[in-house]
Amino acid sequence: MTFAAAPGDRGTELAVEFEHDPPAGDLGAAAQKLTGRDLATQLSDHLRRFKQRVETGEVVRSEGTPDGHLLADHLRQRAARPLEEAIR
């Protein structure tokens, strides 16, 4: 993982390099990618949430996506209306 100063006042660039052997090889990798559970997607979710925490102090939640940014949740959203008590 590397941190580098971005040009101008563009903040800090954070890069993550990783190696990964998915279970069941290429087929497993494709299956994971389809469901948003592959490592690259998870890392990108984590980076986005990390950026939110650093810049705003919190992970932003909406009524449709109450757990914050997770690609795997994008296709099974709740309706954008206030949450019932049980799932707040």
Next chain:
Amino acid sequence: MKATCWMGRNKVEVEDVPDPTILNDRDAIVRITSTAICGSDLHLVDGYVPTMKRGDVMGHEFMGDVVEKGKGVTNLEVGDRVVVPFPISCGSCWSCRHQLFSLCENSNPNARLAEKLWGFPTAGIFGYSHLTGGFAGGQAEYARVPFADVGPIKIENGISDESVLFLSDILPTGYMGAEFCDISGGEVIAVWGAGPVGQFAAASAQLLGAERVILIDRFEYRLRIATEHLGVETLNYEDVDSVPEALKELTGGRGPDACIDAVGTEAHYHGPAYAYDRVKQALRAESERPFALREAIMSCRNGGIVSVIGVYGGLVDKFPIGAVMNRSLTIKSGQCHAHRYMRPLLERILNGEIDPTFIVTHRLPLSEAVHGYDVFKNKKEDCLKVVLKP
């Protein structure tokens, strides 16, 4: 509480939903005193914006009183009267620090959805599909306002709701459309669409020093409102064979210095071009009907500016890029960076330089929102703008 909900294509209902609560420390809950139906809400109702879900609370133009706040909100107190801008913006990312509030990098929890469609994600917006975050909207009795320490502007005197409500979206949007035109005095500006945003774009162009403003529409009652309240010139496009030719006639053969598209994706037109795009849109081979945009480009003088504030969602067909390139046109566009304009425009309202109330034709209780959508969408009862009172 009661809330206006999207229940499917062409189906809006006022439903009972749970009251909103604080989900993030920088949230506030606002008890809504006035809210409005926006032309862009019609794109959602008509089914042209993907990622709506049955039950979504609609509305992104609202104001009211703060009734609760998270521990991260220190600049507002319970009881403060506020107008809330439609984009949700964190105030601290690179885009927000550069005043590009509708491009906030942190406020859209569905950023990857927007990224897939548009290349990069945009900010969260209240009640405006899951592409812009899946946030509950403000055509309701209460709304949760994220980053309440950044967006809402306090209204500290007794001025009426209607005088300041449109700071939430359409007044800054119209103003930004005129600001794009680089008006320095003496220009001729043409505006497509005499809806609320087109009216405010025309008013703003006058305010910024344009010498002539020509407003184009097909509904006489909308053009009449503009003539009466703004004194701008009007052009009913159903009375002419070709809008670019008519504008040429009106401008000594030169064309307007800048053209503002305040129509967007569901434009109407007479003639075979309408049928071409309408059929392609119905077959989902093209997502937009961009007549106003094509006309704005073809009408603009050489080296002029085309300002696009009408909403588009996807892809257009037969885009006259040759005219743009060879005639040195500049296209400027964007969802309004509303936060940037709220305070200066509030000052202009308080000074009496602009009175946004002239567009309001319908005042209805929230319970009659369905009727409000019907008259606004179908241009019944000479409707130009509907304000709802929860």
